[in-house]
Amino acid sequence: MNKSIHMPCLCRIAIILFLLIGTPKAAIAESEKTLYEGDSIYNHITIRQAGTNRCMIFGRHRDQRQTCMSIPRPDESVFEYTAMMFVGFRLLPDTRNVCLIGLGGGYIPTVFRMHLPQVRLQSVEVDPLVVRLAKEHFSFQLAAGHALSVTDGRQYLRRTPEKFDQIWIDAFNSDYIPAHMTTREFLELCRARLTRNGIVVQNVHNSNQLFDAQVTTFRSVFRYVYVFEGTNSSNSIIVAAREPLYAPPRFCGEQCRSRIGPIDLVRESRKFNPTPAIRKERILTDDFNPANLLLNRK
C-alpha cells in the first residue's frame, strides 16, 4: 500500500532532478567534444572543442589555464589577454624580432604568421607534448622567419646571445607558475637580452598577491613599468622597458598601425591603468620566492 503511494512521488522527484541537473550536463556533453586527453611530464593536457572554439586546457579543471583558438578564424583572439599582449606594438611599432616564452596552442605565432610576416619570432616551449599537440590540433606551423626551441624559457635566454625588441612571457598557469621566471634575476636576464628600446610583456592574473609581487619586482628592474587591466577578465598585462620609444598613454599615436588583423590595438591600449592599485609586497628573488604560495592568496 505504502509502496504504491510513494512510487509516483519518487518518480516525479527523479524527473524534476533530471530536468534540473541532467539536462544542462547533457547539453554540455553534446556541444563539447574531447579531442585529446593525456599527460606530459609537465601537465595534464586536454583538448576540447566547443562550437568552433578549440582549447588546450592545462590541469584537471576547466577553469584552469587554457589557450583557445577559433578554428575558422585562427587570428581572432578568443581570450582578452592574448589581444592585450599585442599592445607591445604600440610602444615599439618597428619591432623586428620577438621572443615568446610559452607556446600553448600557437595562437600568438599564428597572428604573427598571418599579419606580422616581417617580424622574426622565436618561440620557446618547455613541454614537447604541447608542441606536438599544437601542430596536430591547432595547425601550428613554423613560418619563414619563425623558430622554436623546446627548452626552459630562462635557460634559453641564458644561453642565447641574441637581443630582442620584445620578450613576451606567457608561461604561467592559474594554479602553478614556474617560480624561477618571476624573480628579479630572471627579469635582469630579460633586460640584458633586450635591445635599447626593447620591452618585456608579461601576462598575469591580477586576482592574487603574486600580481602585486610581480609588479613590485618589475619596478625593481625596469625604470618604466606599465599595467594594462583586462575589462572582462582577471588578466593584466605588465609591460616594462628601460627606455620606451613611445610610452603610454600617448603611445605611437597616428604614426603606427591601429590594428593587427582583427586585434584593435587602440582599444587594447585604452586598458592602460596609470595608477594601478598595487599592494605592498616584497621583491621576488632567486633567494626569496614564495611565488606559488602568493598565487593562492587573494
Add this chain to the structure above:
Amino acid sequence: MVLVYLAFALLLFMFGAVIMSLEILSSNLMSPYFGGSVYIWGSIISSFMVHFSIGYVLGGYLAKRAFKVSLFTFLLAVSAVWVLFIPQMHAPACNFIADRIVDVRAGSLAAMNILFFFPITIMAMVSPYIIGILTHYHRDSSWTAGLVLFLSTLGSFVGTNLTAFFLIDWFPVSRIVAGLGWICLAASLLVLSFRLDRKLGRASRIRL
C-alpha cells in the same frame, strides 16, 4: 640512560627534519640554473636516495665497529658546517656546471651531488647508527628500530611541511639553509657535551 635516549631522540628528530627541509629547498636552489621541470625533482630525489643508501650502510658499519658517539656527533657537526656554507657555494657551483653541461638532467644531478653528497650522507647515518648502538645495549633491535624510524620520520614530516608551507614564505632560502646548519651544529655540539660514551659504556658494559 634517560639522557642517552633524549639525546638520540633529539638527533633523530632534528636530522630527520633538516634532511627533508634541505630536499624541499634544493628545488629553489636548482631551478634558476636548470629550470623548474620534473627533471629537477628527479635529480633531487634520486640524488638524496643515493646519499641515503650510502649513509645507511656507513651508519650501520660504524655502529658495528662500535664507533664512539662523540666521534659520530663530531661528524654530524662537520656536516652542519658544510650546510652553513651551501648558500655561499651554490651560486658559483651551479653557474659553473650550467655553463658546461647543457643537459639539465645531467647538470642538476652534478650540482645536487656536489652540494649535498657530503652532508646528506653523514646525516643519513643517524638512524642506522643509533639502531646499532641501542641494539648493543638492549640485545634486541625490533622495538628500537621501530621507535628510531618513527622519530626520524616524524622529524621528516615536520621538516617538509614547515619548509614548504611556511619557511619559504617567511625567509630567503639562503637564510633558511644557514639556519638549518646552525640548528644541526647546535644539536650536535649539545649531544657531544653530554659525553654519552661513558654513560652507554657503564650501562651496557660494552666497549664503545
